[in-house]
Each structure stands twice: as C-alpha cells, then as structure tokens.
Amino acid sequence: MTSPGRPDDDLNLRHLLARATAVEQRVRRAVEARQRTDPDPEDAFRGLYLTDENIARLLNEEGARGFPDPVGEEGGAAGASDRVARDDGGAAGPSRLTALESDFGLTPLDTEILLIALVPDLDDRFEAFYGYLNDDVTRRRPSIGLALGLCGVSPADAVARGRLAAAAPLRDAGLLLAEDLDRPFLSRALRVPDRVTAHLLGDDTRDPRLADVVAPWASVAGVGDPAALARILAGGVPLVYLSEDQGGAGTALAASALERAGRRVLGVDLARLAADPVPADAVRALVREARLTGAGLVCAPLDAVSREHPSLLRLLTATPVPTVMVGRVPWDASWSTVPPLLVHAPRVEPSARGALWSEAYRRTGSGAVPAAVDPDHLLAPFLLTPEQVRGAALSAAQTARLDGGTLTPDHVRQGARAQNAAGLDRLARRIEPTVTWDDLVLPPDAHAQLRELTARARHRDRVLGEWAMRPGGGRGRGVSALFAGDSGTGKTMSAEVIAADLGLDLYTVDLATVIDKYVGETEKNLERIFTEAAGVNGVLLFDEADAIFGKRSDVKDAHDRYANVESAYLLQRMESFDGLAILATNLRANLDDAFTRRLDLVVDFPVPDPPQRLLLWNRCLGPTLPRAADLDLPFCAENFELAGGNIRSIAVTAAYLAAEAGGAVTMATLIHAVQREYQKLGRLTLASEFGPYLTMLS
Incomplete structure (x- = not known):
C-alpha cells in the first residue's frame, strides 16, 4: 500500500527493476541451459517455434531493450542483491514491492514467483523467452512448473506447490492469476493483473472493474465526532455497523474515522454491487484495491442487500480490511462470523445542514449565497444525508443558471426535492404542490x-x-x-x-x-x-x-x-x-x-358557511373566466349548501357550458351546472333552494 512515508515513484521503480534484473539473470541461465541440452538443434521444423538464433539475438539486446542498471554503472548483475537491499528502505520507507510483501503476507518464494510472472509486462522480450522455455511459441507466459524451476524449487515440492493454490495469498488476494485451469497444474499459465502491475510501477488509478460499484462517500467536517470510531478502527476492530435514521450521516462519519485512522476511503454502493453480473468477483477486486491503496471499505446502504443478498454481506464482512457497514435495518448476526461493533450514526442537524449546503454551493463556482436565501430555514423540513445535501446544492445551482443565474428559495427547495428516491412513485401518486x-x-x-x-x-x-x-x-x-x-x-x-x-x-x-x-x-x-x-x-x-x-x-x-x-x-x-x-x-x-x-x-x-361559500364561488370561477352581469353569487352562497369540492366542480361545468355557447358564464349556465352536481350527489332540486331561479332548470 502507499502512504505519505513511502518513497517517490523514481526510487520505487529503481527497486522494482533491480528485482526484475535478478529474474532476468535466472531466465538467461535457463535459456543457456536449454540450448546446451537441446537434442536436435538442426530440426527442420524449428520455424514453427523460436529458434536458438532468435533467442540469442534477444539475449544480446540487453543494452537496447533490457532492464537498465537501477543504481548506476557500478555493480552489474552480480551485485543485484546488494542493490536490492540498499533500495529496500531508507528514510523514504520501503518500496511498493516490499510493502506488498508485508501487507499481503507474502513469503520470499511468493515474491519471486510474482516477479517471474510480472516481467513480461515490463519487457516484451520475456514473452519470447517463456515461449522458448515452455517449448510452445503460443504459450508466452510462465507456467507454474517453469516458475518453480526458475526459483530453484522442485515441482514435486508440496509446500512450494501450495503457495500457488487457489487459497494461497498470491491467488486468493488477486495478485496472481492462474489461467488454463483445464490443464495439469504445472502447465497452467501465470499472469499478474494489470492493476497490480500498475500499482507496483507507481500508478494508483482505480481498477476499471470497480467503476460501477464504487461510491463517492467522503468525510464531512462538523457532522458527528469521528475520534472514538477512528481509535477503534486504528486499534484493529475489523467490522463496524453504523445504523442511521433518515438523513443520517453514517457514510460521512465512517469516511472521517477511516481518514483519521490513517487510511484511505473506498466507498461501495451495495445496491450497485448487488446488480453486478458477478458480485463475488467485484468483492475480490474491491478488497484487492483496498489492500493495495491502504484503504478501508465504507459500504452502504445495507438495506439494499440485507433481504435478497445475505451471502454478499457474508463476503464483505469476511474481508481482511477494515469494513464499515451503514444502513437502517437491525444487524443480523448471521451476516458475519465476527460480531461487529454496533454504533448509531447521528443525523445531519439543521445548523450543519445549512452550512454544508452553503459550502457545496460555493464550490459549484456560483459565488456566495444571496442574502435573501436562508438555507437553514429552507432545508429545515428536509432530512438529507451529507451526499444528498451536496447534490441538492449542485442541483439548485444548475437550475438557477437555467433560470438566469440568480438563486432563489424555490431553487433551493427544488434541489432538495430532486434528491428523493423514486420508489414511492410506484406505490403512491405524487402531486407537485401549486396552491398556497x-x-x-x-x-x-x-x-x-x-x-x-x-x-x-x-x-x-x-x-x-x-x-x-x-x-x-x-x-x-x-x-x-x-x-x-x-x-x-x-x-x-x-x-x-x-x-x-x-x-x-x-x-x-x-x-x-x-x-x-x-x-x-x-x-x-x-x-x-x-x-x-x-x-x-x-x-x-x-x-x-x-x-x-x-x-x-x-x-x-x-x-x-x-x-x-x-x-x-x-x-x-x-x-x-x-x-x-x-x-x-x-x-x-x-x-x-x-x-x-x-x-x-x-x-x-366543517362544511363551509355562507360567507366562506361566497369566497369559494369567487375563487373557483377565477379572475379570467368571462362572467355575465346577471350572476348572483350571494344567492348561490346562501342557498346551496355545498362543500368547496362541489363548488369547484360546478364552476368547471359552467365554464365548459360557456365555452360551448361561445359566451360568458350566465346565471342560467350556473344554475344548470348546479343541477348537474345535484344529480351526481343524488340530491333533489327543491324550490326552496333554487327560489326565483327554479324556472331556469331544464
């Protein structure tokens, strides 16, 4: 793994190349021995594979294409071991290769096998060398038997063979892949994954395999106190479950604690992980990434997998890296063999919510928050996680730019509403409020x-x-x-x-x-x-x-x-x-x-009284609907005991009748609409109610 105390990329590369040079010397000796013992160097069919002359030419290209002297002109190949020892530490700390040995529990034999499988990715000549030594031009990676032989170990050594078993550190951690599994054990090809090669060369670009499952959980200042949790994680507690309520700051608190404990943060979206075609492979890649970079896992939301994918949780809780689970459901003891530390995560309180929103808004490049916009007051009804607060700020800034650039309270509310999940829309009817x-x-x-x-x-x-x-x-x-x-x-x-x-x-x-x-x-x-x-x-x-x-x-x-x-x-x-x-x-x-x-x-x-009904008649007919001079709304309010919903329905019916007649709403139109509403309600049209307008009934 990498930490601030590690050497710079140049020193790390020099150490790696020094170790690779020692591997090259072994390969040279193996090729020379093969050439001396070849029973038929004049074989007419040698064109189907690499000839001795081709191998000799490649061996003579050291000056142009071989590994450079990692230290200088002194020493040469015979001094490789001394140079390795000198480059393996110092004030800058151990190299990435040495750190890899320590972090993954590798033996010296494991490291040599890893280097043997690695060198074709550092120098393409070794593809030809390994094809020659495998006596098969199509097999350009070292086989298990060849790797053991280059290490001076008998292929029949049970302990040595065990270091290449599926459960051994090299393969179990994903540092080395064994291919052609249908072949006999010794003839299976070995390959170092590209991510491991890149890491050893100083590149910490995340594995593309994880693009769909990694989440951007990040630490947030002022949300909870991570000190106690950081102390627990630094002390070696492997598993923590942070339970939270709606608007909880579990992921932010976990990220802050891991950073304070001296680790990086690798966020995992459990919903996406569950949807992965091969989630077990994704978990292995996540664990390898965390171990390579010295990170801890922050996995959320637990609710997404707790019912349908308990086996996935058992994989994640058995990892050799610090893991923090975040969710709202109670912890089930069957999800892990090791009981987790159970902690309740705090909510993002209103004061912290407003400050976090304002900081996220400033980071969008939109400038300061206008004085007329009070995020503390506007966001008080919302229960938002730190990630949702940041998303709400970004959404508000984008909407404000679309509307001309000036942020308004409506933009803040719209941005907060945009963080809602869509699941409830399938179970309930959503109404965007338009009334005041x-x-x-x-x-x-x-x-x-x-x-x-x-x-x-x-x-x-x-x-x-x-x-x-x-x-x-x-x-x-x-x-x-x-x-x-x-x-x-x-x-x-x-x-x-x-x-x-x-x-x-x-x-x-x-x-x-x-x-x-x-x-x-x-x-x-x-x-x-x-x-x-x-x-x-x-x-x-x-x-x-x-x-x-x-x-x-x-x-x-x-x-x-x-x-x-x-x-x-x-x-x-x-x-x-x-x-x-x-x-x-x-x-x-x-x-x-x-x-x-x-x-x-x-x-x-209650059912509205006459003054309230008069107000309802005026509001339901609206300011733009044409009205005739004979409308007698006080009469309607006094005589027709109707609820607001009925009055609105009558107003809409009257508007349709007026549109059909091509004129304004008249008293006759309104009485006709009232009659239709009475018919819907099953009520009688009494003369005592309609009074002088009874003759207008059709």
Missing part, C-alpha cells in the same frame, strides 16, 4: 391548526432532537395529523398547501387499495409504503384512513382477530415513522381512540 395559503378557505381555528402543523414539521429536529421532547419507546421524529371532514371540504388541498409551504412533494396513498383479503398481505403492503417513504422528503397523505384505522373490536371470529392485528401494526409503524404523515377520513367517529391519541393534531374540516 391564500387559496384555502377555512375557519380561523382550522387555518391556525394547519399553520401549527407546518411549524411542527419545520422545527421537529430541534424539539424532538436537540430538546429530546419525545424520549424512549422507539418513537421517531415524525409528525402525524388527522384531517376529518366530509368529502370536498379541503382535506387534500390543505395537505397540498402544507407541502408547498415546506417545499416538499405530496404523495397520496389510497388505503382502501392497500387492504388485502389474505392474512399478512395488508401489513406487507403498508411496510413497503413506509419503507419507500423513509427515503423521500415529502408529505405522505393516507386517504380513506378509516378503511384500516378503524376501531379495534372484540374478537368474535378470525376476521376480527386479523383486523385488530392490522390496526395494531399500523399504530406501531406510525409511531416509528420519521416523516410527515397526514391521514384523511370522512368518518372520524370510526377511528380508534388509541390511534387518535398518538396523533399530533386532529383538524376538523
């Missing part, structure tokens, strides 16, 4: 309660985190509320307004579609929704909540028992949820008292 507080028509108390709900969502980190106002019981930092009222009274629109105020997306889930007649399936459906929602910064609206959050009843048969299990499961899951959940129901009386106790707020949405 001015669009709501509600009684003052209901309006005030909605404002309080947004305040809870914005300040939950401080109240529930810093001030610890919800201790124990495994409860999360989520905020939950119940919206109760008749259909059309503004429950969904209010949820949309709250989402818009917080800068979040709104996800609506119809709980009536979640219920399954088969035992246990309802819980699975709900768990999938909550699991996906944990990766999303959004407002989760459960419509038709009474379908599953009904009162728990006495158990009279199996149906009652399983219905109670579903309700109990939901009660527990809602308490541990970290997001903002809103439940909407038309029948508040059907909800269980134990469930409503666990809610932060219960907001009642």
